[in-house]
Amino acid sequence: MSLLTVGTVAFDAIETPFGKTDKIIGGAATYASLAASYFTKNLGLVSVVGDDFPDESIKMLNNHGIDTEGLEIRQGEKSFFWSGRYHNDMNTRDTLATELNVLETFNPVVPEKFKACDFLMLGNLSPEIQMAAMGQIPERPKLVVLDTMNFWMDIALEDLKKAIAKVDVLTINDMEARQLSGEYSLVKAAQKILDMGLKYLIIKKGEHGALLFDNKSVFFAPALPLEDVFDPTGAGDSFAGGFIGYLAKTQDISFDNMKRAIIFGSAMASFCVEKFGMERLIGLSQDEVDERVQDFIDLVQFDISLV
Amino acid sequence: MSLLTVGTVAFDAIETPFGKTDKIIGGAATYASLAASYFTKNLGLVSVVGDDFPDESIKMLNNHGIDTEGLEIRQGEKSFFWSGRYHNDMNTRDTLATELNVLETFNPVVPEKFKACDFLMLGNLSPEIQMAAMGQIPERPKLVVLDTMNFWMDIALEDLKKAIAKVDVLTINDMEARQLSGEYSLVKAAQKILDMGLKYLIIKKGEHGALLFDNKSVFFAPALPLEDVFDPTGAGDSFAGGFIGYLAKTQDISFDNMKRAIIFGSAMASFCVEKFGMERLIGLSQDEVDERVQDFIDLVQFDISLV
16 A cells, blocks of 8 residues: 555535535545545545445545545444635635534544555544554554644644654644744744654645745745635645655655655645535546646746856 | 935834834835845935934945935934834734824935936835836836835825836735735736736735736745744835845846846845844845845755656
8 A cells, every 4th residue: 555544534515705515525534535646546545434425425536546445434324524614815714513423433443455554644633543543554654644733732732742753744734833832933833843753844824835844944835826716625635645645656755855745735735726625636637737736836946046 | 327216214113022123224215225235236215314314324325335315314304204013923013103204295306327227116105206206217217116005005096006007017915916906816916907007016925925927927935934033124125125136236127037036035035024124134245145045945946847
Protein backbone atom coordinates (compact mmCIF):
# COMPACT_ATOMS: atom_id res chain seq x y z
CA MET A 1 0.00 0.00 0.00
CA SER A 2 1.42 3.30 -1.10
CA LEU A 3 -0.91 5.58 0.90
CA LEU A 4 -3.35 4.80 3.67
CA THR A 5 -5.86 7.47 4.73
CA VAL A 6 -7.78 7.28 8.00
CA GLY A 7 -10.54 9.81 8.53
CA THR A 8 -14.17 10.68 8.18
CA VAL A 9 -16.48 9.76 5.33
CA ALA A 10 -19.66 11.72 5.78
CA PHE A 11 -22.65 13.62 4.54
CA ASP A 12 -22.49 17.40 4.35
CA ALA A 13 -25.17 20.00 3.72
CA ILE A 14 -23.64 23.30 2.72
CA GLU A 15 -24.89 26.85 2.30
CA THR A 16 -22.75 29.48 0.63
CA PRO A 17 -23.62 32.88 -0.87
CA PHE A 18 -23.84 30.98 -4.19
CA GLY A 19 -26.49 28.46 -3.16
CA LYS A 20 -27.15 25.48 -0.96
CA THR A 21 -26.96 21.72 -1.26
CA ASP A 22 -28.97 18.82 0.09
CA LYS A 23 -26.98 16.07 1.73
CA ILE A 24 -23.94 15.43 -0.42
CA ILE A 25 -20.98 13.23 0.34
CA GLY A 26 -18.15 14.79 2.29
CA GLY A 27 -15.63 13.87 4.94
CA ALA A 28 -11.93 14.52 5.36
CA ALA A 29 -10.81 11.07 4.19
CA THR A 30 -13.02 11.28 1.11
CA TYR A 31 -11.55 14.61 -0.02
CA ALA A 32 -7.99 13.62 0.85
CA SER A 33 -8.19 10.23 -0.89
CA LEU A 34 -9.78 11.68 -4.01
CA ALA A 35 -7.12 14.39 -4.25
CA ALA A 36 -4.35 11.84 -3.67
CA SER A 37 -5.76 9.53 -6.33
CA TYR A 38 -4.41 11.83 -9.05
CA PHE A 39 -0.88 10.90 -7.98
CA THR A 40 -0.95 7.28 -6.84
CA LYS A 41 -3.42 4.47 -7.44
CA ASN A 42 -2.35 2.25 -4.56
CA LEU A 43 -4.64 3.81 -1.99
CA GLY A 44 -6.47 2.51 1.04
CA LEU A 45 -9.19 4.13 3.14
CA VAL A 46 -10.15 3.37 6.75
CA SER A 47 -13.40 4.93 7.93
CA VAL A 48 -16.96 4.17 8.97
CA VAL A 49 -20.38 4.98 7.48
CA GLY A 50 -23.99 3.93 8.10
CA ASP A 51 -26.18 1.94 5.73
CA ASP A 52 -27.49 5.24 4.38
CA PHE A 53 -24.23 5.84 2.50
CA PRO A 54 -24.79 5.37 -1.24
CA ASP A 55 -23.18 2.44 -3.04
CA GLU A 56 -22.45 4.63 -6.06
CA SER A 57 -20.28 6.93 -3.93
CA ILE A 58 -18.24 3.95 -2.78
CA LYS A 59 -18.00 2.86 -6.41
CA MET A 60 -16.82 6.36 -7.35
CA LEU A 61 -14.03 6.09 -4.81
CA ASN A 62 -13.09 2.62 -6.13
CA ASN A 63 -13.04 4.02 -9.67
CA HIS A 64 -10.40 6.47 -8.47
CA GLY A 65 -8.25 3.53 -7.31
CA ILE A 66 -9.24 3.86 -3.65
CA ASP A 67 -9.53 0.49 -1.89
CA THR A 68 -12.49 0.70 0.50
CA GLU A 69 -11.98 -2.63 2.29
CA GLY A 70 -11.31 -0.57 5.42
CA LEU A 71 -14.61 1.33 5.11
CA GLU A 72 -16.86 -0.21 7.75
CA ILE A 73 -20.55 -0.08 6.85
CA ARG A 74 -22.74 -0.26 9.98
CA GLN A 75 -26.19 -1.69 9.31
CA GLY A 76 -29.05 0.14 10.97
CA GLU A 77 -26.94 3.18 11.72
CA LYS A 78 -26.53 6.57 10.09
CA SER A 79 -23.41 8.21 8.63
CA PHE A 80 -21.72 11.22 10.23
CA PHE A 81 -23.49 14.40 9.13
CA TRP A 82 -22.26 17.99 9.17
CA SER A 83 -24.08 21.07 8.02
CA GLY A 84 -22.70 24.58 7.78
CA ARG A 85 -23.26 28.02 6.35
CA TYR A 86 -20.43 30.14 4.96
CA HIS A 87 -20.38 33.89 5.42
CA ASN A 88 -19.87 36.29 2.52
CA ASP A 89 -16.09 36.35 2.98
CA MET A 90 -16.03 32.52 2.56
CA ASN A 91 -13.36 32.36 5.27
CA THR A 92 -15.71 31.99 8.21
CA ARG A 93 -18.66 29.69 8.70
CA ASP A 94 -21.33 28.71 11.20
CA THR A 95 -21.91 25.06 11.97
CA LEU A 96 -25.64 24.44 11.71
CA ALA A 97 -25.64 20.75 12.71
CA THR A 98 -23.17 18.06 13.71
CA GLU A 99 -24.61 14.55 14.03
CA LEU A 100 -21.81 12.16 14.96
CA ASN A 101 -23.93 8.98 14.43
CA VAL A 102 -21.51 6.11 13.55
CA LEU A 103 -18.55 8.30 14.42
CA GLU A 104 -19.50 8.27 18.09
CA THR A 105 -18.22 4.71 18.52
CA PHE A 106 -15.74 4.61 15.64
CA ASN A 107 -12.94 2.17 16.33
CA PRO A 108 -10.71 2.06 13.27
CA VAL A 109 -9.63 -1.36 12.06
CA VAL A 110 -6.81 -1.37 9.54
CA PRO A 111 -7.21 -4.36 7.18
CA GLU A 112 -4.26 -6.77 7.06
CA LYS A 113 -3.41 -5.88 3.47
CA PHE A 114 -3.22 -2.13 4.32
CA LYS A 115 -0.72 -2.61 7.15
CA ALA A 116 2.44 -2.33 5.07
CA CYS A 117 1.92 1.29 4.00
CA ASP A 118 4.60 3.76 2.95
CA PHE A 119 2.60 6.90 3.68
CA LEU A 120 -0.07 7.43 6.31
CA MET A 121 -2.58 10.30 6.37
CA LEU A 122 -4.42 10.71 9.66
CA GLY A 123 -7.37 12.97 8.89
CA ASN A 124 -9.04 15.12 11.53
CA LEU A 125 -10.45 12.80 14.26
CA SER A 126 -9.88 12.57 18.01
CA PRO A 127 -6.15 12.14 18.69
CA GLU A 128 -7.02 8.90 20.50
CA ILE A 129 -8.60 7.41 17.38
CA GLN A 130 -5.74 8.69 15.22
CA MET A 131 -3.22 6.95 17.50
CA ALA A 132 -5.34 3.77 17.64
CA ALA A 133 -5.12 3.60 13.83
CA MET A 134 -1.40 4.36 13.72
CA GLY A 135 -0.77 1.74 16.41
CA GLN A 136 -1.99 -0.97 14.05
CA ILE A 137 0.76 -0.30 11.51
CA PRO A 138 3.59 -2.62 12.56
CA GLU A 139 6.37 -0.95 10.57
CA ARG A 140 6.78 2.82 10.82
CA PRO A 141 5.65 4.36 7.51
CA LYS A 142 8.09 6.62 5.64
CA LEU A 143 5.96 9.61 6.56
CA VAL A 144 2.93 10.18 8.76
CA VAL A 145 0.83 13.32 8.32
CA LEU A 146 -1.62 14.33 11.02
CA ASP A 147 -4.42 16.83 10.54
CA THR A 148 -6.32 18.20 13.50
CA MET A 149 -8.41 21.21 14.59
CA ASN A 150 -8.98 23.65 17.45
CA PHE A 151 -11.75 21.42 18.89
CA TRP A 152 -9.16 18.81 19.95
CA MET A 153 -6.89 21.53 21.35
CA ASP A 154 -9.84 22.59 23.53
CA ILE A 155 -10.85 19.19 24.85
CA ALA A 156 -7.95 16.74 24.35
CA LEU A 157 -4.76 18.79 24.34
CA GLU A 158 -2.57 16.25 26.14
CA ASP A 159 -3.64 13.41 23.84
CA LEU A 160 -3.06 15.69 20.86
CA LYS A 161 0.46 16.56 22.01
CA LYS A 162 1.26 12.86 22.41
CA ALA A 163 0.00 12.23 18.87
CA ILE A 164 2.00 15.16 17.49
CA ALA A 165 5.17 13.74 19.05
CA LYS A 166 4.63 10.48 17.13
CA VAL A 167 4.07 11.82 13.61
CA ASP A 168 6.23 13.67 11.06
CA VAL A 169 4.01 16.40 9.64
CA LEU A 170 1.20 18.37 11.29
CA THR A 171 -1.30 20.37 9.23
CA ILE A 172 -3.27 23.10 11.02
CA ASN A 173 -4.55 26.55 10.16
CA ASP A 174 -3.07 29.87 11.31
CA MET A 175 -5.52 30.38 14.18
CA GLU A 176 -4.85 26.85 15.40
CA ALA A 177 -1.09 27.38 15.20
CA ARG A 178 -1.53 30.45 17.40
CA GLN A 179 -3.74 28.55 19.85
CA LEU A 180 -1.43 25.55 20.06
CA SER A 181 1.73 27.62 20.57
CA GLY A 182 0.45 30.67 22.43
CA GLU A 183 2.41 32.81 19.95
CA TYR A 184 0.87 35.34 17.58
CA SER A 185 3.81 35.41 15.16
CA LEU A 186 3.54 32.36 12.90
CA VAL A 187 7.34 32.14 12.73
CA LYS A 188 7.58 31.85 16.50
CA ALA A 189 4.52 29.58 16.63
CA ALA A 190 6.10 27.24 14.08
CA GLN A 191 9.28 26.93 16.10
CA LYS A 192 7.39 26.01 19.25
CA ILE A 193 5.18 23.50 17.47
CA LEU A 194 8.11 21.85 15.67
CA ASP A 195 9.70 21.46 19.09
CA MET A 196 6.76 19.26 20.09
CA GLY A 197 8.45 16.50 18.10
CA LEU A 198 7.65 17.18 14.43
CA LYS A 199 9.88 17.17 11.36
CA TYR A 200 7.61 19.48 9.38
CA LEU A 201 4.73 21.82 10.06
CA ILE A 202 2.23 23.05 7.50
CA ILE A 203 0.20 26.13 8.40
CA LYS A 204 -2.82 26.53 6.15
CA LYS A 205 -4.05 30.09 5.63
CA GLY A 206 -7.04 29.39 3.38
CA GLU A 207 -7.28 31.95 0.59
CA HIS A 208 -3.92 33.33 1.79
CA GLY A 209 -1.97 30.17 0.98
CA ALA A 210 0.10 27.77 3.06
CA LEU A 211 3.45 27.78 4.84
CA LEU A 212 5.78 24.79 5.21
CA PHE A 213 8.33 24.90 8.03
CA ASP A 214 11.13 22.67 9.15
CA ASN A 215 13.80 23.59 11.69
CA LYS A 216 15.89 25.41 9.11
CA SER A 217 13.64 26.60 6.31
CA VAL A 218 10.31 28.04 5.40
CA PHE A 219 8.41 27.77 2.12
CA PHE A 220 5.29 29.61 1.09
CA ALA A 221 2.72 28.69 -1.54
CA PRO A 222 -0.17 31.02 -2.34
CA ALA A 223 -3.72 29.96 -3.01
CA LEU A 224 -4.63 30.54 -6.64
CA PRO A 225 -6.62 33.77 -7.06
CA LEU A 226 -9.94 32.53 -8.48
CA GLU A 227 -12.83 34.39 -10.05
CA ASP A 228 -15.20 32.67 -7.65
CA VAL A 229 -14.69 30.52 -4.62
CA PHE A 230 -17.86 28.51 -4.74
CA ASP A 231 -17.57 26.26 -1.67
CA PRO A 232 -14.48 26.04 0.56
CA THR A 233 -15.59 22.76 2.19
CA GLY A 234 -12.86 20.14 1.93
CA ALA A 235 -10.18 22.51 0.60
CA GLY A 236 -7.81 21.75 3.47
CA ASP A 237 -8.32 18.00 3.08
CA SER A 238 -7.85 18.18 -0.68
CA PHE A 239 -4.65 20.12 -0.05
CA ALA A 240 -3.39 17.46 2.38
CA GLY A 241 -4.39 14.68 0.00
CA GLY A 242 -2.63 16.24 -2.97
CA PHE A 243 0.42 16.89 -0.79
CA ILE A 244 0.80 13.37 0.56
CA GLY A 245 -0.33 11.78 -2.72
CA TYR A 246 2.48 13.53 -4.57
CA LEU A 247 4.98 12.43 -1.91
CA ALA A 248 3.69 8.85 -2.15
CA LYS A 249 4.09 8.97 -5.94
CA THR A 250 7.63 10.32 -5.82
CA GLN A 251 8.74 8.52 -2.60
CA ASP A 252 10.95 11.53 -1.84
CA ILE A 253 10.54 13.37 1.47
CA SER A 254 13.32 15.95 1.04
CA PHE A 255 12.38 19.58 1.75
CA ASP A 256 12.72 20.40 -1.97
CA ASN A 257 10.25 17.71 -2.90
CA MET A 258 7.89 18.77 -0.10
CA LYS A 259 7.82 22.20 -1.75
CA ARG A 260 6.62 20.58 -4.96
CA ALA A 261 4.08 18.54 -2.98
CA ILE A 262 2.73 21.75 -1.41
CA ILE A 263 2.17 23.17 -4.89
CA PHE A 264 0.35 20.02 -6.05
CA GLY A 265 -1.70 20.12 -2.84
CA SER A 266 -2.56 23.76 -3.46
CA ALA A 267 -3.62 22.86 -7.00
CA MET A 268 -6.01 20.17 -5.72
CA ALA A 269 -7.46 22.64 -3.17
CA SER A 270 -8.01 25.17 -5.95
CA PHE A 271 -10.09 22.64 -7.88
CA CYS A 272 -12.02 21.69 -4.77
CA VAL A 273 -13.40 25.18 -4.10
CA GLU A 274 -14.58 25.73 -7.67
CA LYS A 275 -17.76 23.65 -7.22
CA PHE A 276 -19.95 22.38 -4.40
CA GLY A 277 -18.63 19.45 -2.40
CA MET A 278 -16.27 17.18 -4.31
CA GLU A 279 -17.91 17.63 -7.70
CA ARG A 280 -14.83 19.26 -9.23
CA LEU A 281 -12.44 16.68 -7.75
CA ILE A 282 -14.13 13.79 -9.51
CA GLY A 283 -12.74 12.71 -12.87
CA LEU A 284 -10.11 15.38 -13.45
CA SER A 285 -7.74 14.70 -16.34
CA GLN A 286 -3.96 14.72 -16.05
CA ASP A 287 -3.94 17.69 -18.43
CA GLU A 288 -6.22 19.66 -16.14
CA VAL A 289 -3.95 18.96 -13.16
CA ASP A 290 -0.84 19.91 -15.14
CA GLU A 291 -2.42 23.12 -16.42
CA ARG A 292 -3.41 24.08 -12.91
CA VAL A 293 0.10 23.47 -11.60
CA GLN A 294 1.39 25.60 -14.49
CA ASP A 295 -0.93 28.38 -13.26
CA PHE A 296 0.86 28.22 -9.91
CA ILE A 297 4.25 28.34 -11.59
CA ASP A 298 3.16 31.40 -13.59
CA LEU A 299 1.71 33.00 -10.47
CA VAL A 300 4.82 32.96 -8.31
CA GLN A 301 7.93 32.31 -10.37
CA PHE A 302 10.34 35.13 -11.14
CA ASP A 303 14.02 35.23 -12.04
CA ILE A 304 16.32 37.42 -10.03
CA SER A 305 20.02 36.75 -10.13
CA LEU A 306 21.89 38.43 -7.32
CA VAL A 307 25.55 38.88 -8.10
CA MET B 1 15.66 62.97 -12.99
CA SER B 2 15.21 59.22 -12.74
CA LEU B 3 12.38 59.17 -10.18
CA LEU B 4 10.18 61.95 -8.85
CA THR B 5 8.02 61.29 -5.79
CA VAL B 6 5.14 63.55 -4.82
CA GLY B 7 3.47 62.93 -1.48
CA THR B 8 3.36 63.68 2.21
CA VAL B 9 6.29 64.34 4.51
CA ALA B 10 4.97 64.33 8.04
CA PHE B 11 5.20 63.60 11.72
CA ASP B 12 3.70 60.38 13.07
CA ALA B 13 3.06 59.22 16.62
CA ILE B 14 2.55 55.48 16.73
CA GLU B 15 1.35 52.99 19.31
CA THR B 16 1.73 49.27 18.73
CA PRO B 17 1.55 46.32 21.15
CA PHE B 18 5.35 46.66 21.31
CA GLY B 19 5.50 50.26 22.50
CA LYS B 20 4.82 53.83 21.48
CA THR B 21 6.75 56.69 19.93
CA ASP B 22 6.77 60.45 20.35
CA LYS B 23 6.53 62.45 17.14
CA ILE B 24 8.82 60.79 14.61
CA ILE B 25 9.16 61.56 10.94
CA GLY B 26 6.75 59.81 8.60
CA GLY B 27 4.84 60.47 5.42
CA ALA B 28 4.25 58.48 2.26
CA ALA B 29 6.84 60.33 0.17
CA THR B 30 9.48 59.95 2.88
CA TYR B 31 9.04 56.16 3.09
CA ALA B 32 8.76 55.74 -0.69
CA SER B 33 11.81 57.90 -1.46
CA LEU B 34 13.96 56.22 1.18
CA ALA B 35 13.03 52.76 -0.11
CA ALA B 36 13.67 53.84 -3.71
CA SER B 37 17.07 55.31 -2.78
CA TYR B 38 18.51 51.79 -2.55
CA PHE B 39 18.02 51.42 -6.30
CA THR B 40 18.59 54.83 -7.87
CA LYS B 41 20.32 57.97 -6.63
CA ASN B 42 18.72 60.39 -9.06
CA LEU B 43 15.70 61.14 -6.91
CA GLY B 44 13.50 64.15 -6.39
CA LEU B 45 10.85 64.85 -3.76
CA VAL B 46 7.92 67.27 -3.95
CA SER B 47 6.12 67.91 -0.68
CA VAL B 48 5.44 70.49 2.03
CA VAL B 49 6.36 70.76 5.72
CA GLY B 50 6.21 73.43 8.41
CA ASP B 51 9.15 75.10 10.10
CA ASP B 52 8.91 72.46 12.85
CA PHE B 53 10.39 69.82 10.54
CA PRO B 54 13.96 69.01 11.64
CA ASP B 55 16.89 69.97 9.42
CA GLU B 56 18.66 66.69 10.25
CA SER B 57 15.76 64.71 8.75
CA ILE B 58 16.09 66.67 5.51
CA LYS B 59 19.84 66.05 5.65
CA MET B 60 19.17 62.33 6.15
CA LEU B 61 17.05 62.32 2.99
CA ASN B 62 19.78 64.21 1.08
CA ASN B 63 22.34 61.66 2.32
CA HIS B 64 20.23 58.98 0.64
CA GLY B 65 20.50 60.85 -2.65
CA ILE B 66 17.07 62.46 -2.42
CA ASP B 67 16.96 66.00 -3.82
CA THR B 68 14.67 68.06 -1.58
CA GLU B 69 14.54 71.22 -3.71
CA GLY B 70 10.82 70.46 -4.16
CA LEU B 71 10.21 70.27 -0.39
CA GLU B 72 8.47 73.52 0.48
CA ILE B 73 9.14 74.69 4.04
CA ARG B 74 6.40 77.03 5.27
CA GLN B 75 7.54 79.43 7.95
CA GLY B 76 5.21 79.85 10.90
CA GLU B 77 3.23 76.73 10.01
CA LYS B 78 3.21 73.17 11.29
CA SER B 79 3.86 69.92 9.45
CA PHE B 80 1.15 67.36 8.75
CA PHE B 81 0.69 65.13 11.81
CA TRP B 82 -0.88 61.69 12.09
CA SER B 83 -1.25 59.55 15.15
CA GLY B 84 -2.54 55.98 15.31
CA ARG B 85 -2.79 52.90 17.46
CA TYR B 86 -2.41 49.40 16.00
CA HIS B 87 -4.47 46.50 17.31
CA ASN B 88 -2.92 43.23 18.38
CA ASP B 89 -3.28 41.70 14.92
CA MET B 90 -1.22 44.60 13.46
CA ASN B 91 -3.54 44.61 10.44
CA THR B 92 -6.06 47.08 11.80
CA ARG B 93 -5.54 50.43 13.48
CA ASP B 94 -7.40 53.36 14.96
CA THR B 95 -6.51 56.88 13.93
CA LEU B 96 -6.07 58.94 17.10
CA ALA B 97 -5.35 62.29 15.46
CA THR B 98 -5.03 63.80 11.99
CA GLU B 99 -3.79 67.39 11.86
CA LEU B 100 -3.54 68.48 8.23
CA ASN B 101 -1.71 71.76 9.00
CA VAL B 102 0.39 72.69 5.90
CA LEU B 103 -1.29 69.95 3.90
CA GLU B 104 -4.60 71.81 3.98
CA THR B 105 -3.39 74.30 1.39
CA PHE B 106 -0.72 72.20 -0.31
CA ASN B 107 -0.22 73.22 -3.90
CA PRO B 108 2.62 71.14 -5.31
CA VAL B 109 5.23 72.96 -7.36
CA VAL B 110 7.54 70.76 -9.40
CA PRO B 111 10.98 72.45 -9.70
CA GLU B 112 12.19 73.03 -13.22
CA LYS B 113 15.05 70.56 -12.94
CA PHE B 114 12.64 67.78 -11.82
CA LYS B 115 10.36 68.16 -14.83
CA ALA B 116 12.16 65.74 -17.12
CA CYS B 117 11.52 62.63 -15.04
CA ASP B 118 11.43 59.02 -16.26
CA PHE B 119 9.36 57.64 -13.40
CA LEU B 120 6.72 59.41 -11.33
CA MET B 121 5.36 58.20 -7.99
CA LEU B 122 2.19 59.94 -6.86
CA GLY B 123 1.82 59.10 -3.17
CA ASN B 124 -1.51 59.14 -1.38
CA LEU B 125 -2.97 62.67 -1.59
CA SER B 126 -6.23 64.06 -2.95
CA PRO B 127 -6.59 63.05 -6.61
CA GLU B 128 -6.81 66.74 -7.46
CA ILE B 129 -3.37 67.45 -5.99
CA GLN B 130 -1.95 64.32 -7.61
CA MET B 131 -3.18 65.51 -11.01
CA ALA B 132 -1.94 69.07 -10.37
CA ALA B 133 1.55 67.63 -9.86
CA MET B 134 1.38 65.36 -12.87
CA GLY B 135 0.13 68.25 -15.00
CA GLN B 136 3.42 70.09 -14.48
CA ILE B 137 5.44 67.34 -16.16
CA PRO B 138 5.57 68.37 -19.84
CA GLU B 139 6.68 65.04 -21.27
CA ARG B 140 4.81 61.90 -20.21
CA PRO B 141 7.10 59.85 -17.91
CA LYS B 142 7.84 56.21 -18.84
CA LEU B 143 5.65 55.08 -15.96
CA VAL B 144 3.36 56.80 -13.48
CA VAL B 145 2.35 55.00 -10.28
CA LEU B 146 -0.57 56.31 -8.24
CA ASP B 147 -1.28 55.33 -4.65
CA THR B 148 -4.60 56.18 -3.04
CA MET B 149 -6.91 55.08 -0.23
CA ASN B 150 -10.57 54.46 0.64
CA PHE B 151 -10.93 58.04 1.96
CA TRP B 152 -10.70 59.43 -1.60
CA MET B 153 -13.10 56.78 -2.87
CA ASP B 154 -15.57 58.03 -0.27
CA ILE B 155 -15.29 61.78 -0.94
CA ALA B 156 -13.72 62.28 -4.40
CA LEU B 157 -14.56 59.21 -6.46
CA GLU B 158 -15.02 61.00 -9.78
CA ASP B 159 -11.72 62.89 -9.45
CA LEU B 160 -10.03 59.63 -8.46
CA LYS B 161 -11.38 57.84 -11.53
CA LYS B 162 -10.11 60.63 -13.76
CA ALA B 163 -6.68 60.34 -12.15
CA ILE B 164 -6.67 56.55 -12.53
CA ALA B 165 -7.39 56.91 -16.24
CA LYS B 166 -4.26 59.04 -16.63
CA VAL B 167 -1.68 56.84 -14.86
CA ASP B 168 -0.16 53.42 -15.57
CA VAL B 169 -0.14 51.62 -12.22
CA LEU B 170 -2.52 51.89 -9.27
CA THR B 171 -1.59 50.57 -5.82
CA ILE B 172 -4.43 49.92 -3.36
CA ASN B 173 -5.21 47.34 -0.70
CA ASP B 174 -7.66 44.44 -0.98
CA MET B 175 -10.52 46.23 0.82
CA GLU B 176 -10.04 49.28 -1.40
CA ALA B 177 -10.03 47.10 -4.53
CA ARG B 178 -13.36 45.66 -3.40
CA GLN B 179 -14.76 49.10 -2.66
CA LEU B 180 -13.59 50.62 -5.93
CA SER B 181 -14.90 47.75 -8.08
CA GLY B 182 -17.93 46.55 -6.14
CA GLU B 183 -16.59 43.00 -6.57
CA TYR B 184 -15.61 40.71 -3.71
CA SER B 185 -13.41 38.41 -5.81
CA LEU B 186 -10.07 40.14 -6.29
CA VAL B 187 -9.73 38.59 -9.76
CA LYS B 188 -13.01 40.17 -10.85
CA ALA B 189 -12.17 43.41 -9.01
CA ALA B 190 -8.82 43.63 -10.81
CA GLN B 191 -10.46 43.27 -14.21
CA LYS B 192 -12.93 46.07 -13.52
CA ILE B 193 -10.25 48.38 -12.13
CA LEU B 194 -7.86 47.74 -15.04
CA ASP B 195 -10.73 48.69 -17.34
CA MET B 196 -10.73 52.16 -15.75
CA GLY B 197 -7.68 52.86 -17.92
CA LEU B 198 -4.70 51.26 -16.18
CA LYS B 199 -1.91 49.10 -17.55
CA TYR B 200 -1.16 47.45 -14.21
CA LEU B 201 -2.87 47.08 -10.85
CA ILE B 202 -1.15 46.18 -7.59
CA ILE B 203 -3.34 44.92 -4.77
CA LYS B 204 -1.54 45.05 -1.43
CA LYS B 205 -2.66 42.50 1.15
CA GLY B 206 -0.39 43.51 4.03
CA GLU B 207 0.98 40.44 5.81
CA HIS B 208 -0.64 38.32 3.07
CA GLY B 209 1.52 39.73 0.28
CA ALA B 210 0.72 41.55 -2.94
CA LEU B 211 -0.82 40.78 -6.32
CA LEU B 212 0.20 42.32 -9.64
CA PHE B 213 -2.34 42.21 -12.47
CA ASP B 214 -2.30 43.23 -16.07
CA ASN B 215 -4.95 42.30 -18.64
CA LYS B 216 -3.40 38.91 -19.29
CA SER B 217 -1.44 37.85 -16.23
CA VAL B 218 -1.31 37.79 -12.48
CA PHE B 219 1.73 37.56 -10.23
CA PHE B 220 1.78 37.05 -6.49
CA ALA B 221 4.52 37.89 -3.98
CA PRO B 222 4.15 36.95 -0.32
CA ALA B 223 5.15 39.09 2.59
CA LEU B 224 8.15 37.63 4.39
CA PRO B 225 7.07 35.73 7.50
CA LEU B 226 8.82 37.63 10.30
CA GLU B 227 9.37 36.78 13.95
CA ASP B 228 7.91 40.15 14.92
CA VAL B 229 6.15 42.85 12.99
CA PHE B 230 7.07 45.83 15.09
CA ASP B 231 5.31 48.71 13.33
CA PRO B 232 3.45 48.40 10.01
CA THR B 233 3.41 52.19 9.39
CA GLY B 234 4.85 53.00 5.99
CA ALA B 235 5.05 49.40 4.78
CA GLY B 236 2.85 50.08 1.76
CA ASP B 237 4.83 53.20 0.84
CA SER B 238 8.15 51.39 1.27
CA PHE B 239 6.79 48.66 -0.98
CA ALA B 240 5.78 51.20 -3.64
CA GLY B 241 9.14 52.98 -3.34
CA GLY B 242 11.15 49.78 -3.70
CA PHE B 243 8.95 48.78 -6.63
CA ILE B 244 9.29 51.99 -8.63
CA GLY B 245 12.92 52.47 -7.54
CA TYR B 246 13.86 49.12 -9.01
CA LEU B 247 12.00 49.95 -12.23
CA ALA B 248 13.78 53.33 -12.42
CA LYS B 249 17.12 51.58 -11.95
CA THR B 250 16.49 48.97 -14.64
CA GLN B 251 14.41 51.21 -16.99
CA ASP B 252 12.45 48.08 -17.97
CA ILE B 253 8.66 48.06 -17.56
CA SER B 254 7.96 44.59 -18.97
CA PHE B 255 5.72 42.33 -16.86
CA ASP B 256 8.70 40.07 -16.09
CA ASN B 257 10.67 42.99 -14.71
CA MET B 258 7.65 44.24 -12.78
CA LYS B 259 7.63 40.85 -11.03
CA ARG B 260 11.20 41.44 -9.93
CA ALA B 261 10.28 44.97 -8.85
CA ILE B 262 7.44 43.57 -6.72
CA ILE B 263 9.93 41.31 -4.93
CA PHE B 264 12.31 44.22 -4.28
CA GLY B 265 9.36 46.29 -3.07
CA SER B 266 8.30 43.47 -0.74
CA ALA B 267 11.85 43.28 0.59
CA MET B 268 11.83 47.01 1.44
CA ALA B 269 8.44 46.63 3.16
CA SER B 270 9.82 43.74 5.21
CA PHE B 271 12.62 45.97 6.49
CA CYS B 272 10.20 48.80 7.23
CA VAL B 273 8.05 46.81 9.67
CA GLU B 274 10.98 45.50 11.70
CA LYS B 275 11.43 48.74 13.65
CA PHE B 276 9.41 51.84 14.53
CA GLY B 277 8.94 54.42 11.80
CA MET B 278 11.69 54.50 9.19
CA GLU B 279 14.51 53.53 11.54
CA ARG B 280 15.23 50.27 9.73
CA LEU B 281 15.06 51.89 6.28
CA ILE B 282 17.90 54.30 7.02
CA GLY B 283 21.41 53.26 6.07
CA LEU B 284 20.80 49.70 4.87
CA SER B 285 23.73 48.10 3.07
CA GLN B 286 23.55 46.54 -0.38
CA ASP B 287 24.39 43.19 1.25
CA GLU B 288 21.41 43.48 3.58
CA VAL B 289 19.09 44.22 0.65
CA ASP B 290 20.51 41.31 -1.37
CA GLU B 291 20.22 38.91 1.56
CA ARG B 292 16.63 39.93 2.10
CA VAL B 293 15.78 39.38 -1.56
CA GLN B 294 17.47 35.98 -1.32
CA ASP B 295 15.11 35.20 1.60
CA PHE B 296 12.20 35.85 -0.77
CA ILE B 297 13.72 33.62 -3.43
CA ASP B 298 14.15 30.84 -0.86
CA LEU B 299 10.64 31.39 0.43
CA VAL B 300 8.76 30.88 -2.82
CA GLN B 301 10.96 29.26 -5.44
CA PHE B 302 10.47 25.60 -6.38
CA ASP B 303 11.29 23.57 -9.45
CA ILE B 304 8.55 21.56 -11.09
CA SER B 305 9.01 20.43 -14.67
CA LEU B 306 5.78 19.35 -16.27
CA VAL B 307 6.35 17.08 -19.25
